[in-house]
Amino acid sequence: MAKLHLFDLDGTLLYRSAAAVEIARQLGLERETGELERAFAAGDLTPPRFAQLACDLWTELTHADVAAAFEAAPWLAGIREVWADIRERGEHCAVISLSPSFFVERLLDWGADAAYGSRWPAVPFRERVDPAGILSAGAKVRIADELCASFGLERADCVAYGDSRSDTELFAAVPASVAVNADHHVSELATFAYGGRDLREAYALTLGSAA
Known part of the structure; x- marks a missing residue:
């Protein structure tokens, strides 16, 4: 079967990482994104709220940043x-x-x-x-x-x-x-x-x- x-x-x-962590590393926003990750893991943020807060934080994100984060990820x-x-x-x-x-x-x-x-x-x-x-x-x-x-x-x-x-x-x-x-x-x-x-x-x- x-x-x-x-x-x-x-x-x-x-x-031991996540897409958000790797994207944040490319943007130099590890600390701020890490706070969101910890709040999400603790159940203090819903998935939609996490997504909106991350978008608010990553205003300079480009396709090149996403590609670089993907390639460099562990x-x-x-x-x-x-x-x-x-x-x-x-x-x-x-x-x-x-x-x-x-x-x-x-x-x-x-x-x-x-x-x-x-x-x-x-x-x-x-x-x-x-x-x-x-x-x-x-x-x-x-x-x-x-x-x-x-x-x-x-x-x-x-x-x-x-x-x-x-x-x-x-x-x-x-x-x-x-x-x-x-x-x-x-x-x-x-x-x-x-x-x-x-x-x-x-x-x-x-x-x-x-x-």
Whole structure:
């Protein structure tokens, strides 16, 4: 039976970092963005509020900054190789992240079948954030269901990879999951746990799984 592998981005594909952190580094706004990140992680900011405050902060962001942040980010090793192996097996892989879609969708060039992120205003920011376009933990489950329908699969065929609170609903919805460099929110729900910097090692845990 084919599988659908669902990957988080922040803290999962990115080692102990996030798209917002890497973008902020390019802009020299690490401290200010770090405060937003901590408030979001603590549950003090909703995803739409975080997005709007970040847009207000990143007024000088350009496409070149986004590209540079993406290239310089601390990606786990072996991402392209894992996704190539998944395709060779006749399976599917997708990225679902609360981070901006203009960052997440760059992973399509690395071999993901689909990449979903929150719809922020176009860069450079001249408009307000539309809350309806900002993803949530629950949205990850909805998108997973839509992907399953498009590939002729079911939730029972899914494997989720994640690290934190935003992955808990998806981990609870699918039968197999890998906590990657994870915190307690998902480690207690996960089928497997991995700590390290190579996605090939995390992926290997799922091979041969009955789920």
